[in-house]
Amino acid sequence: MDLGIRGKKAIVCAASKGLGRGCAEALAREGVDVTICARGAEALNATAKELGVTGVKVTPVVCDVTTEEGRKALLAACPNPDILVNNAGGPPPGDFKNFSLDDWRKAVEGNMITPIALTHATVYGMMERGFGRIVNITSQSVKAPIAALELSNGARMGLTGAVAVLARKASRNNVTINGILPGPFDTDRLRGTSRKMAEARGVAQSVIDGERKASIPAGRFGTPAEFGAVVAFLCSQHAGFITGQNILIDGGSYPGAL
Ligand code: NAP
Numbered sequence: 001m002d003l004g005i006r007g008k009k010a011i012v013c014a015a016s017k018g019l020g021r022g023c024a025e026a027l028a029r030e031g032v033d034v035t036i037c038a039r040g041a042e043a044l045n046a047t048a049k050e051l052g053v054t055g056v057k058v059t060p061v062v063c064d065v066t067t068e069e070g071r072k073a074l075l076a077a078c079p080n081p082d083i084l085v086n087n088a089g090g091p092p093p094g095d096f097k098n099f100s101l102d103d104w105r106k107a108v109e110g111n112m113i114t115p116i117a118l119t120h121a122t123v124y125g126m127m128e129r130g131f132g133r134i135v136n137i138t139s140q141s142v143k144a145p146i147a148a149l150e151l152s153n154g155a156r157m158g159l160t161g162a163v164a165v166l167a168r169k170a171s172r173n174n175v176t177i178n179g180i181l182p183g184p185f186d187t188d189r190l191r192g193t194s195r196k197m198a199e200a201r202g203v204a205q206s207v208i209d210g211e212r213k214a215s216i217p218a219g220r221f222g223t224p225a226e227f228g229a230v231v232a233f234l235c236s237q238h239a240g241f242i243t244g245q246n247i248l249i250d251g252g253s254y255p256g257a258l
Pocket residue numbers: 013014015016017018019020037038039040041043063064065066087088089090091137138139140181182183184185186187188189190
């Protein structure tokens with residue numbers, strides 16, 4: 001299927017690795033020029049080089065997207081995107097009892113305020129031009145809170161509520177806003193949490209991975225490539241009637257044991 005977005009311009013946040021990179025790759029393969037960001041220059045530049053083989057224009061911006069300065073740099077590199085994929089690293093795990101107000105502020109700044117700020121800066125231009133696709137990478141925690149991730153649960157649900165009305169209003173102008181809720185995907189982040197769980201229990205990481213996969217009906221983790229393909233479809237000309245949705249991609253894990 002031709003997604004009909006060749007020549008469009010996208011900002012894909014936090015995209016040197018993992019899910020963001022999967023989205024940037026899928027969009028680049030569809031002929032979309034991509035502006036990508038991450039804090040680490042080495043991985044970002046390597047990713048930009050690899051994406052460049054698709055023939056599209058790839059602009060890497062080394063920045064922390066959760067800062068105002070970072071977002072300014074990103075928007076300066078691509079002031080009028082047709083597509084915006086909001087993403088950033090997730091907040092750390094922990095317990096409500098031990099979180100400081102600063103921990104909450106950081107989580108809300110990174111995973112709620114940051115996507116709101118980028119949406120605010122781009123959505124009205126998209127509406128004027130009559131095409132726009134905004135995808136927020138959130139988490140399965142939007143449907144079912146995750147015990148150890150209270151900071152993430154709060155910030156991501158906040159973002160989901162914050163854009164729900166705008167998603168409906170913008171759709172009149174062929175601009176959609178949707179949330180994608182990843183379950184367990186095989187990325188550095190997931191491998192990092194498996195490693196910590198393995199250390200805590202004194203077992204091999206393969207044991208933890210085996211247990212985690214066994215708890216997923218599909219029997220495996222998702223891949224960034226299949227995540228990116230779903231996002232690219234949501235950004236396509238064909239997806240203009242899909243807005244305000246929060247779409248789980250979790251191998252059938254929700255609503256839990258059957
Ligand atoms: P990942 O593999 O660790 O990749 C994170 C990417 O984001 C890297 O390119 C990283 O590069 C960049 N990044 C992180 N913080 C950034 C910042 N402040 N500014 C700019 N770039 C930043 O993580 P992932 O698994 O793709 O996760 C992406 C998001 O999805 C996270 O919010 C995560 O919580 C959420 N999520 C993931 C899963 C999963 O199973 N993988 C499930 C649910 C939700 P630098 O470090 O160089 O900046």
